[in-house]
Amino acid sequence: MPRLILASASPPRRDLLAQIGIVADAIIPADIDESPLDGEQPHQLALRLAAEKAAAIAPDHRDAFVLAADTVVGCGRRILPKTGTETEARQCLDLLSGRRHRVSTGIALAVPGKSILSRRITTIVTFKRLSVEETAAYLASGEWAGKAGGYAIQGMADAFVKDISGSYSNVVGLPLHDVAALLGGNGFPVWARP
Template sequence: MFYAQPEFTVWKQYDPSTCFRRLVTWKRLACSGFRFNLLTRPLSDVLILASGSPRRVEILSGAGFQLEVVPSGVDEKKLFTADTDLPRAVEHLALSKAKSVSVSRLNRYVLGADTIVVLDHRVLGKPESSGQATAMLNALSDRNHEVITGVAVIDPMGDSQTISVRTLVNMRRLALDEIANYVASGSPYDKAGGYGIQDRSFAPVTSYDDCYLNVVGLPMCATLELLQGSGLFRSDMLSTNICGGHKGLEGSETVVGE
């Protein structure tokens, strides 16, 4: 909380280290003779998640965030061409999701995210049919591909920040009957590329380079960086090292199962 003497009070949920970022109104008040005093307290606002992804809900809830889940309704079938700047494109799509929700959740923290799988410069989104799911998994089988997730945060002042993370993934050779059974289970349909690295019974991934949670759907270390910059999160609020609990987050290849 910030207050100005003698009788003007301003409430703002910013981390002390970033509280004056682009706050022109506050600067005008200061120049007019108001004196701002800083009071710190835990930052525990509810985070609006502009996504219905159960994996993102699980990741954020597991980190201790209080969530309100509001799926954005933004069309994810964005057309990506061979010359598209994919990291920028997924950041833009994540921001579009956050903006679409923030209009009905004013003065709140809103987080949007979008994940794509890239194989041979071709973007694989979520399959819409068994045929698409089967084709995606056949194409990914015994190949390296890239997973890119864009994350966007809008703070209560309407300021936004975005970031994207790329992870190189190696998939094992998948037998045709494995693919058929996995598709029949219904698991591919809500996942970019038609698979989940966390699906232990299917276990499609042999190794990955860098961030495991990025492949799941939300790169937590990068997300915390954004939330800290927007004032919702402070590093001293965590009781455990969220990112340290997963291998492969330091840039070296991780072999799944080791």
């Protein structure tokens, strides 16, 4: 059975893979600079970072499939941060309140003996207009910490989602349909693992 390395320490990504019966043989997060380039748009950043993560891990594991991903929340051309402070999270929620935004995930797969393959998947999410109480409760929950765009759809913020067009799992952090297709299409036995 070929080995699979997940180049991400994200618990939601690990859990999403497990949801379709895939358990990575190793989790090795890539240590790269995730700063956007000048003029880079959200979807471009997601794709570039995923490819860079795969490229950082693959050379030391040439016999394994290396799966990397990066999720970026964009509002227009603006890239929202992975929020580290309550102030950042409040700014994100204020911006997203009552608006549509795009969640782009870049996925990259290093295939043994081949080059790195990558794809970008985008989901459009529309938030309801948030009340002061809703924003305060969400900030108090702490769910926003380290989340792209300041929210986790798989938690309390799901109540803010008025409409979603595209992959739900993409917003969580890994578009399962596309990941399974990319792995299976390149020789990884997605449905044959014990």
